[in-house]
Amino acid sequence: MYKSLVVIMSKRAVEQKPTGSVQVIIEQLDELKISKTDFARMLGVSPDYVYRILKGRVPFPHVRETMERMAEICGLDPHVFAEYREMEQVLSTSTRLVWQRMKERRMNRDDLFNAMGGRISRPYFNSILRGDQPFPSNRAYIQLFALALDLPPTVFKEYGRGQAPRWDAEQIRELEEQFYSLIFDKMLADRGFSRHPIVLEVIDAKVMDLFPAREAYDAEMTDVLRRMGELGMGLKELAKVSGVEAETLRKLFHNPGGKSKDGKFAAALKEIRTALRVEDGEA
Numbered sequence: 181m182y183k184s185l186v187v188i189m190s191k192r193a194v195e196q197k198p199t200g201s202v203q204v205i206i207e208q209l210d211e212l213k214i215s216k217t218d219f220a221r222m223l224g225v226s227p228d229y230v231y232r233i234l235k236g237r238v239p240f241p242h243v244r245e246t247m248e249r250m251a252e253i254c255g256l257d258p259h260v261f262a263e264y265r266e267m268e269q270v271l272s273t274s275t276r277l278v279w280q281r282m283k284e285r286r287m288n289r290d291d292l293f294n295a296m297g298g299r300i301s302r303p304y305f306n307s308i309l310r311g312d313q314p315f316p317s318n319r320a321y322i323q324l325f326a327l328a329l330d331l332p333p334t335v336f337k338e339y340g341r342g343q344a345p346r347w348d349a350e351q352i353r354e355l356e357e358q359f360y361s362l363i364f365d366k367m368l369a370d371r372g373f374s375r376h377p378i379v380l381e382v383i384d385a386k387v388m389d390l391f392p393a394r395e396a397y398d399a400e401m402t403d404v405l406r407r408m409g410e411l412g413m414g415l416k417e418l419a420k421v422s423g424v425e426a427e428t429l430r431k432l433f434h435n436p437g438g439k440s441k442d443g444k445f446a447a448a449l450k451e452i453r454t455a456l457r458v459e460d461g462e463a
Contacts, residue, residue, distance in 0.1 A: 199236070199240050199262070199263075200262055201240050201260075201261040201262055201263055202233065202234055202236065202240060204254075204256070204260055204261070205219075205234065205250060205254060206234060208254040208255070208256060209254065212254065212255065214253070214254075216230050216231060216234065219253060222249075222253050223246070223249055223250065223253065224249075240261070240263050241263070242263055242267060244264070244267060244279070244309075244310075245288060245289070247261055247263065247264045247267075248264075251264075267310075267311070270311040271311040272311070272314060272315045273337060274315035274336045274337060274338055275308060275309065275311060275315050277331075277335065277336070278292075278309065278315075278325060278329065279309070281329045281331060282329070285329070285330075287329075289305075289306070289309055292328055292329070293305055295328035295329075296324045296325070296327075296328045297324075299324055300321060300324060315336065315338055316338065317338040317340070319333070319339060319340075322336050322338060322339050357416070357426070360415070360430070361414050361415055361416055362378070363383075363387055363388065363390065363391075364391075364414060364415045364433070365378055365414055366378040366380065366388065367388060367391045368405060368408060368409050370388060371391075371393075371394040371405065372394065373405045373406050373408065373409035374408075374409040374412070375409070376412075390434065391433065391434065392434070392435070400449060400453065401432075401433075401449070403453070403458050404449070404452055404453060404456060404458060407456045407458050408456070411456070415429055415430070415433075418452065418455075418456075421455045421456075422448075422451050422452045422454075422455040422456070423451060423455070424448045424451055424452055428444075428445070428448050429448075429452075431445070432445050432448060432449065
């Protein structure tokens with residue numbers, strides 16, 4: 181007698197009181213005359229799984245597609261399920277936009293993942309759609325979503341600057357100076373002034389036409405370039421140790437034949453040679 185009572189109480193503990201969402205489904209299935217077996221078949225799951233959901237033996241599904249399919253079968257708006265409303269509350273505006281666009285284009289998450297070419301990891305992709313991760317702020321990832329969904333990337337607030345320029349003036353200036361330093365160092369190596377070769381694999385070699393051939397430099401300039409190579413010195417360091425502005429240095433190295441004879445540039449060249457301790461007529 182005692183054992184039987186324990187078994188009954190255990191079963192009742194397992195079979196919890198149906199949630200509001202389960203009760204809605206039960207009532208709707210009854211009204212639509214849809215059996216639990218047919219409901220399972222239309223849902224694409226086993227009848228046993230449906231039975232356990234409706235008996236409260238397993239938690240109500242928290243997978244978006246499953247809840248939406250349940251609602252569709254029952255002729256309901258999925259927001260009738262508290263679990264669906266809770267799930268939507270954790271989604272960012274951009275993630276909700278993704279789901280809405282998927283619905284408009286009749287895409288499931290596999291369709292979207294495949295449309296993105298597998299260029300984002302599956303776990304990360306799923307965590308974004310579930311709201312476990314914030315919608316990415318990386319512009320490349322946003323472009324992936326935008327292209328796959330045929331949307332302009334600017335509809336996602338994380339895209340940030342939107343129609344603003346990709347680079348501001350300060351960034352451009354900094355990158356220009358870095359790039360110029362790189363090709364100047366390559367010039368030193370290419371002209372035999374430096375022992376460390378630099379190979380450009382992305383930039384066209386024609387960019388080196390910015391600098392004259394070695395023979396175009398007169399003896400004084402050649403001495404300077406050779407001395408820089410010996411010291412492993414770049415243009416930025418030369419500007420620092422000589423006190424000559426980088427802009428003046430660039431003009432001097434671009435047209436050494438003419439500018440080295442000009443009064444202003446001749447004075448700058450003298451300052452450079454003094455700073456590098458280059459004696460007249462020798463390196």
